Amino acid sequence: EPEVTQTPSHQVTQMGQEVILRCVPISNHLYFYWYRQILGQKVEFLVSFYNNEISEKSEIFDDQFSVERPDGSNFTLKIRSTKLEDSAMYFCALRAGSYPYEQYFGPGTRLTVT
Amino acid sequence: DAKTTQPTSMDCAEGRAANLPCNHSTISGNEYVYWYRQIHSQGPQYIIHGLKNNETNEMASLIITEDRKSSTLILPHATLRDTAVYYCIVSSGYSTLTFGKGTMLLVSP
Numbered sequence: 001e002p003e004v005t006q007t008p009s010h011q012v013t014q015m016g017q018e019v020i021l022r023c024v025p026i027s028n029h030l031y032f033y034w035y036r037q038i039l040g041q042k043v044e045f046l047v048s049f050y051n052n053e054i055s056e057k058s059e060i061f062d063d064q065f066s067v068e069r070p071d072g073s074n075f076t077l078k079i080r081s082t083k084l085e086d087s088a089m090y091f092c093a094l095r096a097g098s099y100p101y102e103q104y105f106g107p108g109t110r111l112t113v114t
Numbered sequence: 115d116a117k118t119t120q121p122t123s124m125d126c127a128e129g130r131a132a133n134l135p136c137n138h139s140t141i142s143g144n145e146y147v148y149w150y151r152q153i154h155s156q157g158p159q160y161i162i163h164g165l166k167n168n169e170t171n172e173m174a175s176l177i178i179t180e181d182r183k184s185s186t187l188i189l190p191h192a193t194l195r196d197t198a199v200y201y202c203i204v205s206s207g208y209s210t211l212t213f214g215k216g217t218m219l220l221v222s223p
Binding site for chain 1: 116146148152155156157158159160163165201205206207208210211212213214215
């Protein structure tokens, strides 16, 4: 099972600040996802990223969000100007195996916007 | 929206088999049934998937009805560590995952 780590485990920020959440896949993978889960709610898809381009995004993933893989290893989610409603667990996942693919999730980053 | 229906919660005694049902009556011919679980706000964990044949791995068994409109995830000998929310998800195998509310399984001593 591929291992995915995420940093930080918990991030507290003030409204309007920028945050960067990081995902580090241990092995070499090309297809990544970000999901989020607001406390007590469902896990929601944000964006998928393949070969350094956005493959698919949800309505949640507006202009305040961006993703990149700056050094060919880390995979980041940036929120430019955080809002209170951005408080959630953010999960990175990677696609692995052969078709039909499985997704393996990281432990998540808890983002708290005050 | 999720294309599956699951009971909100279930209980199981430790050591007994846990049988988690899922209805997916609108599943398409090329869609797979996936099961994931989430232990107390940790990242979702992949369990198993299948198309139409029954599947078994080291974690669980998946029984899919012949008409593919429903399935059952079986944990043969549930332990306290199996307490989690279990998600049944229908997916093409390429697409993103659409999570529903899942079934909260509580395994008791």
